[in-house]
Each structure stands twice: as structure tokens, then as C-alpha cells.
Amino acid sequence: MSYTTRSSWLTYLICLLFLSGARPVAAQSIDAKAPLLWYVPQPTGQPPREDGPGLITYTSWADLAQKVAQRPDQPFHLHLTVRQPALTDWQVLRQLPSPTKLVVELIDSTLNERLLPIMAGWASLQSLNVGAEYRPRSYTMVPDGKGGQKTISETTFLPTLPQTGWDRLTSVRELTLSTNLNVRQALSQLSRLPALESLTLYLWDTSAELPTAADWALLPQLRELTVNGFDTRPDWLIGLGRLTNLRKLTFSSGQLADMNALFTSLQRLETLDLDYVGPADRLPRLRLAALPALQSLHLSRYGKEEKAVDLDSTLAGVTTLRHLTLDGIRLAALPRSLLANPQLVTLSLVDCELTALPESLDNLTRLEELHLDRNPLQTLPALVGRLTRLRQLSLDRCELTELPATLGQLGQLTYLTATQNHLTRLPESLGQLRQLRDLNVSMNDLTDLPGSLRQLPALERLAAFTNQLTRFPVELAQVRHLYLSDNQLTNVPDAVGELRRLRSLTLAGNPLTSLPETIGQLDSLEMLTLGDNQLTALPQRIGQLSRLSWLELGNNRLRELPESIGSLTSLTAVVIGNNPLEILPASVGGWQRLRTASLQLPYLRRLPDQIGNWQQLEDLTIESDQLVLLPDALTDCRSLTVLTLSGNKLIGLPERMGKLTRLRQLVVSARSDSTTGSGLGRLTNLPADLVNCPALTDLTVQQQQAFDGGDALRLSAALPRLQTLSFINCGITDLSGIVWSKLSLVNLNLMQNRLSQLPNSLLDMPNLTQINLADNNLPPQLNRFFRPKSELAKALAKAAE
Structure with a gap:
């Protein structure tokens, strides 16, 4: 790959940091609430992992003990690989303080009676994840009856869980099992976990015996259940009806009749995440009205439907939804019945091939998040402006040529993205969005940005890369992150020095030949990308950027660097590629x-x-x-x-x-x-x-x-x-x-x-x-x-x- 190609991709990926990081996601797990340090083993037979933020590697359990001891009283998560450790290894493990989350990877081993007592002594252990890699134990040559040819039949060891010790894991609330287990026996053992509320099962052996209603009944306290690997097997769903305390259920299935029967028993279910694997034209037979407490529905289907489906009957009678996701399902139209959910806060219809939105959409007066990405809408109706509680609006790849002026009525909006459309201008009314923090209009056909954006006191992040902009928006003194790569900017005005709050500035891929000395006044700047321009020199005052940690100068016409560049003492990353430089100044030692x-x-x-x-x-x-x-x-x-x-x-x-x-x-x-x-x-x-x-x-x-x-x-x-x-x-x-x-x-x-x-x-x-x-x-x-x-x-x- 040439440097030019690498530089372009580097610039693109830097800009995508904005795209990937701006959409907030609610915390779902223990470690999402407060990210803790992970201790993970170095892999065998692969390049070693490197320590990084939130990650410490170890080579043995003894090495693990030493590294944990260096951080006493600091909560942590732990990843263990269990093969056949010696007795002394168990002793080392027993002396460790309690992790909050434990991942156990079994390599040709079982979760044995030695490990359970150790875990029982870890009073802070809340989440346990057990996965296993099991290789075939024997091979049998089996004639296929056709010409005497033979095939190999594998016999794989199916482990069972230890018979005792589970009742001593008094603090474990979350358990994940990802292995070829005897599931029926496993449920019997897991029923002894006194605090278990959340269970995730991944079953890879489709020939294994499935649990019955009586097996599920052993876990009446379960509030969350995820099952994966059962999707093509009939008759297993009905038994889940014994879990009457379930609040959240995640599963895959194509058995519509069994699903509809199951839902009549789950009267407390609040969250349903269903991956439907049956024929698309049968999906409308799904009925959800039997779930009176349902607040969050995530319905998806693997693969693209040939024909659009109507889910109006599926949602009919559902009136309690607060969050609805139908991403990837080809819809004939927006289901009318969803409008009967006045408490709806989040609606995600990404990649549903919608061509229009109904006028009645504004009935959802409490809507705070609306995601319409990858729908060929072409036009966004003015009625969106009546959704006055909206905080997030996503319109990427909707074939839009303009945005309605009524967007200015969304006074609570904090996040707006409309990338990869055909926008040639933005409405001046965007200047009325006093709460807007993140605006992304990259990859359009914009030639200028409206001056009204200066009126947005909360605006921190503006991404407008890959457009046709010819003017640098120096009026945006409030912005902290400004992404203007791949435009048609020919100069940066002296007034850029007034953007004193700016922390990130990307100008790569513009026909710039010089930069003003005033760029040295950007004393908050931490990231500066200038690759793929036509710069012949850098300003002397660039050395005044005392907080700059990232500098990218690739693919320019620089023959020398100023001595002052060595004053960038906060630099942690520098990229200087494809310039006619013959030497670097001695000052880079700084x-x-x-x-x-x-x-x-x-x-x-x-x-x-x-x-x-x-x-x-x-x-x-x-x-x-x-x-x-x-x-x-x-x-x-x-x-x-x-x-x-x-x-x-x-x-x-x-x-x-x-x-x-x-x-x-x-x-x-x-x-x-x-x-x-x-x-x-x-x-x-x-x-x-x-x-x-x-x-x-x-x-x-x-x-x-x-x-x-x-x-x-x-x-x-x-x-x-x-x-x-x-x-x-x-x-x-x-x-x-x-x-x-x-x-x-x-x-x-x-x-x-x-x-x-x-x-x-x-x-x-x-x-x-x-x-x-x-x-x-x-x-x-x-x-x-x-x-x-x-x-x-x-x-x-x-x-x-």
C-alpha cells in the first residue's frame, strides 16, 4: 500500500472516530457502569498482547498474583485460561483478592471442584463467564455404503458441571456458559446459585438434549435470559413459560406458534430481543399483545427480505413500549399500531427501506431518539420538527437533498447526523438548536456552512469532512472538535487563532499551501492533521502548541521542519510521510x-x-x-x-x-x-x-x-x-x-x-x-x-x- 493510500485512510479513520463515538449507548452490564482493570493471559502460539489502558497481561498465575498485588484494594476483572494446572497453581489462585467479573476459558479441561471453592471465597464476584474449547476425543471410520468410501465420525466430550459447590457462590448475579454442556444437568446445578438473576447459554452441539419445562422451573428467580443455539429446534420454547419472573429475554427462533404461546406466560417481561430466523413472509404472524409489561423490543432478522412485510398486526395491542428497534427489516410502511405507544422514547428504523414517513408520526410526542439511517427517504417531512423532545436524530445515507427548516424547532436536540446524503446547503434554522453538541454533515456536497451555527452555544463537535467547502468557519469559537478534511479549502485565515477552545482540528486532503502564524495561538489543541495538502513550510509558531499530542503531516511538500517543532513537548504520536525531507532537526529530541x-x-x-x-x-x-x-x-x-x-x-x-x-x-x-x-x-x-x-x-x-x-x-x-x-x-x-x-x-x-x-x-x-x-x-x-x-x-x- 502506498503512503498516499495509507495517509488517506488514516485521515478517514480519524474522522470516523467522530462517527463511531458520538451516539450514546446506555450501560448494559456491570463493567459498563464503571470500567475496571482487566487482567488477561498472554496467548499461546500467537503474538503477545500489549498492556494498554484498562488491560494488564500476565504469563502465569504467579505473574498474575504479583501484578494484582501491585494494585491493592483496586477492583478488577479477571480472565483465566484453565488447562491442567499443578496443585501449586491452585494455591496461587486461592490467595488472589476477589475479582468483580471472571471469564474462565477451558482448554481441554472442565470446570472442576478445585476452582469452585476458590470462586466461593471471592465475595465480590458478581459476573461469571465460562467458555470452553473441546477437541474431538476419538475418531471412527464409518462406511457410507457408496462404493466402499469411508468418512470420519467425531466423538466429542460433553462436559458436565461439578455436582457440588454452587450454593457457595453467593454473590454471582450474572452467569454465561459458552460450551457444549449437558444443559439439562447444568440447569439443575445452577438452581443452587442463590443470587443468580441473569443467565446466558450458548449451545454449539445441536444434537444435545434440550431442557424441558421442568428444567426451566428450577430457576424461578431468573430475571434475564439469553439463549443461543436452540433456534432450529422445536418444542423448547414452551418451557420458558415457567420463568414467570423474567424481565428480559434474548433468543433466536423461527417457531412463531410456540413464540405466541410462550408470550402468554411472560406477564412481567419488559425487554424482548428476538432474532427471527424463519421465512420473512411469516413474520407478520408474530403477536406481541400478550406481553402487557413490554417496554423494549428489538426485532431483527438475518438476511434481507425479498418482499416488504407489514408488522401492523404484530404490534397491535402493544401500548407500553418505550424503546423499539426494527433495524434491517424491510417494511412496507411504518406500522400504524406503534403509534399507540405514547410513551415511546427511542425508535430505530435503520435499513428498513422506508421511502416515506407517515404524517401521524408526530403523535409520538415523547420521542427522544429517532434513527432513520439507510432508508431511501429522499425527503424528510417537516413534521419531524413537531417531535420537540428529540435529543438524537440520525439521517445517514437517506438520499436527502435538503433538510427541512422545521428542524430548528427541535430545541432539545443534542445530536444530529446526516452523512452520505446529497445536501448542498444546511438551513439557517439550525442556529436555533441551542442544545446541539454534535453535528455531523460529512460526505455531502456542501459548499459552505450557515453563519447561524455561531449561535449554538453548546456546539462542541462539528464534522464536515468530504464536502466542497471553500471557506474556513472561523466564527465557530465555541467548537472543541472540528473535522474539515477532504474539502476545497485553499487558505486558513488569521482569525483561526481565535478558536482557543479547539482541541481537534483535521485539515487533511485540502489544497492548502500555507498556514498562518496565528495557528500557534490554539493553546488547547491536542490533535492536528495536515496530510495530503500542498504545504511547503510550517509556521515557526507551531511550536507554541504546548498541548499538541497528535501531529500528522504526510504527503505534503515540506523540505524542512522549523526548529521550533521540537517545542511540541506533549507529542505522543507523529506521522511525517512522503515529504521531500532529507534531515530532521536536532530539536526533535524534545x-x-x-x-x-x-x-x-x-x-x-x-x-x-x-x-x-x-x-x-x-x-x-x-x-x-x-x-x-x-x-x-x-x-x-x-x-x-x-x-x-x-x-x-x-x-x-x-x-x-x-x-x-x-x-x-x-x-x-x-x-x-x-x-x-x-x-x-x-x-x-x-x-x-x-x-x-x-x-x-x-x-x-x-x-x-x-x-x-x-x-x-x-x-x-x-x-x-x-x-x-x-x-x-x-x-x-x-x-x-x-x-x-x-x-x-x-x-x-x-x-x-x-x-x-x-x-x-x-x-x-x-x-x-x-x-x-x-x-x-x-x-x-x-x-x-x-x-x-x-x-x-x-x-x-x-x-x-
């Missing part, structure tokens, strides 16, 4: 908080030694066809975890690479000859000190002319955590003299080399899962990708015949 740097500069000849000051740098990308050597100071970046280098002239890495003790991923690449396909890189070997990088798990070298792969493989044997090794198109001809049993590799990629033979000792790698030998000079049966390792063993044996 970026001491930098965590991510992408320097894709084709003419860059050298890097200043001052990059060694980037002590917090974690991810560094350098691409240049002029760079021959890297400064030794690079190894002073002790926090570096990912290093990506690309360039045809790079001849080596710093000798003291072992100082990068946190380095997890190293990639060194070049381009290949367009005629021969051979690599053009000049790297011949890796520094011996690389063996002192104990965290290295992923090493890639590709497109090199004469790389010593044998030496690099021998060096790799000294890297204890190395799991993925790729030497691609490096001219490697020989794999002899390597003690493969010392390599802990899981994945090995040697494609596009010049190998003509393979040693059988390749199979000695104990952890090898897959190996890629494609595009070498090997016999056809070996010249390919292999997974698992046993496939390679078979191919080697066949090649030796």
Missing part, C-alpha cells in the same frame, strides 16, 4: 513523550542522535531509500516494542540492539526488482547482540539481495520467546548446520527464496504449527504452505520415496 512515530520519508539521509531522547517511544516506522545507517542512539529508546524499517540502502542495524529489552517485533524490508523479482535490500546479517532482546517474538527480514539466513537462524535459536520468523525473498539457498530443535518457533516463513532441498530436522522444532515454503526451487510437493507440521512430515516422506 519530543520526550513520543510513543508512536511514522517517518516514511523517501529522501531521508540521516536521523539525528537526539532521537535517543524518545525514552517513551514504543512503535517506530522508518522508510527511506537513502538511509544507509541508523544512529546508535536509536538503542537508547528503551521502551521500543515495535521497530519497522524499510529501505534499499540500509546495510545494517545498530550493534547494541540488545539494549532494546522490550522489543517484541522487528521488521526489516526493502523493495524488489520489478523485472526479476529479486530483493534490492543490502542487509547481509543481523547484529549478534540481537540475542539480548528477550522479549522478541516476531522477526521479519524480506527483499534482501544476499542475506545470511543460516547465520540469522542460528542466532534466532538464542531468542527464547521468538514465535514467528519470516525470511522472505532473501536469496537463501541452504538450511544445513542449524539445530532446529533449539528454535521455539510457531510460525516459519521462508517463501520466495532459492531453496532446492530441505533437511528432515525441520520437523524437530517442538512448537512449529505452520511453515511457508512457497516459491522456492523445491519439488512441487514441498514448494507450498504447510499447516499443521504433520503435513510437512508427510510431504518430506513422499519426496524421499
